Amino acid sequence: MKQHFTVRQGALDGVEAFLSVAQHRSFRKAAAELGVTPSAISQAVRALETRIGAALFIRTTRSVGLTEAGERFLSRAKPAFEELVAASHVASELGQRPSGLLRLSVPRAVVPILLEPLVASFCEAYPEVEVEIAASAELVDLAAKGFDAGVRMGQFIAADMVTVRLTPPFRFVIVGSPAYFARKDRPERPDDLRRHACLRWRRSNGGLALWSLDDQGRAIEMAVSGPLIASDFPTMLGAALEGIGLAQVPEPIAAEAVRAGKLVRVLEPFAPMAPGVFLYYPGHRQIMPKLRAFIDHVKSRSAAARESRAPRGNAS
Structure with a gap:
């Protein structure tokens, strides 16, 4: 029978407090580092010990040491927690500025006449963004296939998508x-x-x-x-x-x-x-900076193209 493993709700509560106490061998110093009271640190560690079912620290009036269970927990929890912190920093960076991989699903026909010049200028303007173009006639589910946005003719785009015009009708x-x-x-x-x-x-x-x-x-x-x-x-x-x-x-x-x-x-x-060709993307989620930058770039280029096509009055 297949087993299902899940992390219990609150399983990570108290881990940061434990690691700080283990580093400083002091509840008071851990509280100062984390900006909370020593009582809050003590309660967090006590709740963690209760969930684990073993004492993690040996406490005396003069010192704090690790039990054998505490040593084993520290050896596994410290690198895992550091990886979680690093993962948070990486994700946070993607949420702060245009960077990372921007994946676009597009029909093959629009690549040479529309997308190549657009992507070339975008890559020059945003060197920290990598653009992946998946050219296919298939109408893919953007979210299910991991795409940030797609390009299609207007009549083939689902009504719940947000659209940005790329061409006139x-x-x-x-x-x-x-x-x-x-x-x-x-x-x-x-x-x-x-x-x-x-x-x-x-x-x-x-x-x-x-x-x-x-x-x-x-x-x-x-x-x-x-x-x-x-x-x-x-x-x-x-x-x-x-x-x-x-x-x-x-x-x-x-x-x-x-x-x-x-x-x-x-x-x-x-x-x-x-109706023309449109960039489209799901409208029910937060737009990452890389996609927001591409949308703004598309709008800027489209506005410049419209201005260049507009008739100009005779100079006096």
């Missing part, structure tokens, strides 16, 4: 390569997609995502077909670049390839809007 665009359109006519209406090879995306829950379109405010969801199923947008984009088929992806991901003429947008009037 953007469109989901349908793109194909010039080589693909050399073989196929460009679609003009959503129904035309039924005659095209459409690359599909499998969600982290195992289901195949429908293609979403917007017909003048009327949402359309279509089950499409094609030769390839992927679990992330970069793979779909790469397949579209190779001419395998059409891909529906966030516009920022495809922007560079479109500018270079490697991909062509189609059905643009039907492109739906997405």
Whole structure:
């Protein structure tokens, strides 16, 4: 049968008092060191002896010595208590300033276009923080998996999370390569997609995502077909670049390839809007300084980006 061992409530009470008395061989000096009365020290040690079931000190009017039980208790309790104090100091330091390991769960697609420049400037500003990026399409439980925060598109974030915007809203665009359109006519209406090879995306829950379109405010969801199923947008984009088929992806991901003429947008009037990409984290616990620093850094960079995009008046 499996045994369960637990520390009894109050089991550590009196240990600090015992260690101080053992060090000074004096209840009075221990009381002065701990800032309490000799009577309080005596009561704490007596209660500890009662719980243990053995006398720890030999007391006389002139001196204080350790019993054999006290010697054995001291040999084990002193290093253990010092480790507890050291552990408290380490944890306290993490709670006082930005330091330690900041773990982020993110989709692979946002790493090169969004997270790399953001993390680079953050690491420069906060050298005591190590950033770990776990790139995955899976929607993980942040707390259960030990992550401080995550990055996802807004529509996939649970309602009980606190969010910080990383990007403006953007469109989901349908793109194909010039080589693909050399073989196929460009679609003009959503129904035309039924005659095209459409690359599909499998969600982290195992289901195949429908293609979403917007017909003048009327949402359309279509089950499409094609030769390839992927679990992330970069793979779909790469397949579209190779001419395998059409891909529906966030516009920022495809922007560079479109500018270079490697991909062509189609059905643009039907492109739906997405709320954008957000940093998110649980809101029911105290925020550690490392995460608070990253949140503030994100907000500062976002504000600077908005200011740079804002139209400027003509100088007089």
